[in-house]
Amino acid sequence: MDFLRPVTWEDALAAKAARPGALPLQGGTDVMVEINFDAVRPEALLDLTRVRELAEWDEADGRLRVGAGVPYARLIAELGDRLPGLAQAARTVGSPQIRNRGTVGGNLGAASPAGDGHPPLLAAGAVIEVESEARGVRMIPADGFFRGVKRNALEPDELIRAFWIVPAPGPQYFAKIGTRNAMVIAVCSFAVALHPDERRVGTGVGSAAPTPRRAPAAEEFAAAELDWDGRGPLSPAAARRFGELVAGAAAPIDDVRGTAAYRGHALAVLARRALTWAWNDHRAEGKEAV
Numbered sequence: 432m433d434f435l436r437p438v439t440w441e442d443a444l445a446a447k448a449a450r451p452g453a454l455p456l457q458g459g460t461d462v463m464v465e466i467n468f469d470a471v472r473p474e475a476l477l478d479l480t481r482v483r484e485l486a487e488w489d490e491a492d493g494r495l496r497v498g499a500g501v502p503y504a505r506l507i508a509e510l511g512d513r514l515p516g517l518a519q520a521a522r523t524v525g526s527p528q529i530r531n532r533g534t535v536g537g538n539l540g541a542a543s544p545a546g547d548g549h550p551p552l553l554a555a556g557a558v559i560e561v562e563s564e565a566r567g568v569r570m571i572p573a574d575g576f577f578r579g580v581k582r583n584a585l586e587p588d589e590l591i592r593a594f595w596i597v598p599a600p601g602p603q604y605f606a607k608i609g610t611r612n613a614m615v616i617a618v619c620s621f622a623v624a625l626h627p628d629e630r631r632v633g634t635g636v637g638s639a640a641p642t643p644r645r646a647p648a649a650e651e652f653a654a655a656e657l658d659w660d661g662r663g664p665l666s667p668a669a670a671r672r673f674g675e676l677v678a679g680a681a682a683p684i685d686d687v688r689g690t691a692a693y694r695g696h697a698l699a700v701l702a703r704r705a706l707t708w709a710w711n712d713h714r715a716e717g718k719e720a721v
């Protein structure tokens with residue numbers, strides 16, 4: 432197996448163009464497990480850890496551009512205040528060791544339906560920047576990025592450069608159910624993001640369908656139901672209905688981590704709670720501002 436170690440982004444793209452079968456390696460927390468278990472035997476590994484640009488983030492035109500190689504631990508420490516939903520999800524990933532190495536770029540590359548980074552990206556309306564030497568940059572909205580179980584929209588010669596995301600314009604929450612509190616793959620997960628400036632509610636459902644996905648009917652229901660002008664309370668009936676609509680958007684299966692029926696029930700509960708927390712925060716912010 433060849434080991435390719437580009438030091439610039441241009442060299443990384445050239446290497447991927449020349450060797451589309453080369454498997455990108457960022458934190459290695461998915462790749463090395465697969466190699467150790469002999470689940471993959473790529474012709475070459477394309478180590479991206481020396482490409483400095485990938486480990487950087489910056490802000491342009493009111494949006495954050497976060498390099499694919501920024502590990503979860505830095506995301507929490509450096510961007511937790513501006514990306515609270517993603518930071519909450521990042522805190523639930525693996526252990527401190529995994530959070531020091533693992534990245535959102537790698538999460539997107541693996542495209543697992545259970546990836547914890549995906550629901551907050553969907554809820555926030557993030558856009559994934561990918562690039563190839565031959566065709567340049569493509570910007571792919573998160574809800575068009577996931578194409579099937581562990582399949583994403585990348586072409587064989589493309590690499591993930593970054594994701595673009597707006598600093599939270601309102602409260603965001605991520606909630607996950609696992610069979611224990613840490614080091615656990617989600618049985619199901621849910622993210623909500625309020626966009627009060629647009630009177631919009633974003634959602635992301637994880638581990639309850641072949642791909643992470645949004646719950647559009649629930650988003651529309653909540654956007655119409657919430658009292659954006661008066662910041663009045665969310666009725667328990669509306670919160671419950673929102674949960675039912677989120678569960679209705681899922682297509683869960685029975686597997687070792689849980690049954691489809693349990694996942695549907697749990698999602699409805701997570702979604703009801705997450706929307707209630709987010710709306711209550713929004714109301715409290717309104718009172719502080721007076």
Ligand SMILES: Cc1cc2nc3c(=O)[nH]c(=O)nc-3n(C[C@H](O)[C@H](O)[C@H](O)COP(=O)(O)OP(=O)(O)OC[C@H]3O[C@@H](n4cnc5c(N)ncnc54)[C@H](O)[C@@H]3O)c2cc1C
Pocket residue numbers: 454455456457458459460461462463464479499523524525526529532533534535536537538539540541545546547548585589590591592614615616617
């Ligand atoms: C003990 C343990 C616990 C874990 N717990 C969780 C958890 O709680 N939640 C969770 O979501 N995940 C978990 N994971 C999985 C893993 O840590 C995450 O998916 C992580 O985000 C992967 O990031 P990475 O940088 O290590 O990716 P890598 O392993 O380097 O790569 C993952 C995939 O992405 C591809 N890739 C990487 N970078 C790029 C790029 N720039 N362009 C194109 N493709 C790229 C790789 O080729 C590979 O297919 C766990 C893993 C372990 C070993």
